Amino acid sequence: MNRAVRFDETGGPDVLRLEEVPLPQPGPGEVMIRTRALGLNRAESMFRLGQYGTYPVFPSGIGYEAAGVVEALGEGVHGLSVGNAVSVVPSFTMNDYPVHGEAVLAPAHAVVVHPERLSFEEAASVWMQFVTAYGGLVDVAGIRAGDTVLISAASSSVGLAAIQIAHKAGARAIALTRTSAKRQQLLDAGADDVIATTEEDVPARVRELTDGQGARIVFDPVGGTALADLVTAAAPGAVLVLYGVLDRTPTPLNISEVLFKRLTLRGFTLFEITTDSQRRADAVAFVTDGLAKGELTPTIDRTFPLEDIADAHRYLEVGGQVGKIVVTVGHDATS
Structure with a gap:
């Protein structure tokens, strides 16, 4: 059978x-x-x-x-x-x-x-979770030590993978989640800080956590109305990697903020990596190395x-x- x-x-x-x-x-x-x-x-x-x-x-x-x-x-x-x-x-x-x-x-x-x-x-x-996070953070955004990364939908498998990859790169991972219900689980999973987006002022909290600098990388699968807060929370010159549209409502966007903060809004899908033989090989090598060393779990x-x-x-x-x-x-x- x-x-x-x-x-x-x-x-x-x-x-x-x-x-x-x-x-x-x-x-x-x-x-x-x-x-x-x-x-x-x-x-x-x-x-x-x-x-x-x-x-x-x-x-x-x-x-x-x-x-x-x-x-x-x-x-x-x-x-x-x-x-x-x-x-x-x-x-x-x-x-x-x-x-x-x-x-x-x-x-x-x-x-x-x-x-x-x-x-x-x-x-x-x-593979879905770690290659998606690798592609957005490493391949596209060029994550480096000292970066602050905002990770939306952080309790998803990709969000948890992004926390681990941020740490592997020496970056700081700020997990975003709708309510405080998963706060402790996200901290236990390695998040450096957690922001409950329906309970806290996201841009104000990010400014507080980054001494007013904002986040250099935003990794978001949601879009919708919440994206406006992420744009405000981003540092000048930040890269916002958008890898999903879980919220299909229209997205309000302050174009002046995008312009004068010199932001990059970058759409990304897993297949950009996995259908390119060299980028796929690089991703598999990165993830396999992290798994073997216990850095990625x-x-x-x-x-x-x-x-x-x-x-x-x-x-x-x-x-x-x-x-x-x-x-x-x-x-x-x-x-």
């Missing part, structure tokens, strides 16, 4: 089902993986809703992240062997390679032998069995998690 997560129409988690599908056979440049754990991201929710950058082709599979064991290799695949414990770097569309299933195909360039110290659950939690909020995939999506959409939601495949999801 080989089951995959499928859906025939856009909508809420109830459109998802587990369906028996033929065992896939890898073509040239492809790898067949028997999965043990699957990473769940906001991207899957948006894809299922028809709100992502690519629209699902029905009947549609889903899923960007998986970890498991190589079961077969297609022609021309080098550097991997049957039996390798691997995980998948999102660098393809979900229409081409949906990886939420029991046995899945992935392009060989996206398959990485992960550090042995990682469990399969942890390995399924690595994925945070798992909760796991669900594959049979409860719809419940996992429901939990994701509530937005109460701190870290990654992982779906386990089979009875044993450890390496």
Whole structure:
């Protein structure tokens, strides 16, 4: 039996089902993986809703992240062997390679032998979060020691990854979260300071924390009305990296502030890194090094069995998690 997560129409988690599908056979440049754990991201929710950058082709599979064991290799695949414990770097569309299933195909360039110290659950939690944070902070913003970084939606898996990468670079991480409910968890996760955006004056608090200088980097997946405060909180010459649009309401923007503070507002997506072979290799090397040294560690909020995939999506959409939601495949999801 080989089951995959499928859906025939856009909508809420109830459109998802587990369906028996033929065992896939890898073509040239492809790898067949028997999965043990699957990473769940906001991207899957948006894809299922028809709100992502690519629209699902029905009947549609889903899923960007998986970890498991190589079961077969297609022609021309080098550097991997049957039996390798691997995980998948999102660098393809979900229409081409949906990886939420029991046995899945992935392009060989996206398959990485992960550090042995990682469990399969942890390995399924690595690439979306750490490559997104690496891309925005290191590749795009050029983070350096002494920088102050504002990290919106800090309790998300990407937000937690950004805190760790800021520390790896010698920078100061200020976590932004809607209320004080997650303050202690974010401090425990390494945030140097936490600002509750609905309870505090964000620009005033940032000025207080930075001796009036503001933040040199802003890392934001939200947009919407809150972006105006982030512009005000930014230091002269700051880079604002916008990697999501969780708030789709119109964004008020003080153009004079952008102009006279010489701000850079930079849109960024993970695929800018993962579809460029050199930048992808640099990102994988950076993350693998950090994982091996223990400088980077994925945070798992909760796991669900594959049979409860719809419940996992429901939990994701509530937005109460701190870290990654992982779906386990089979009875044993450890390496």
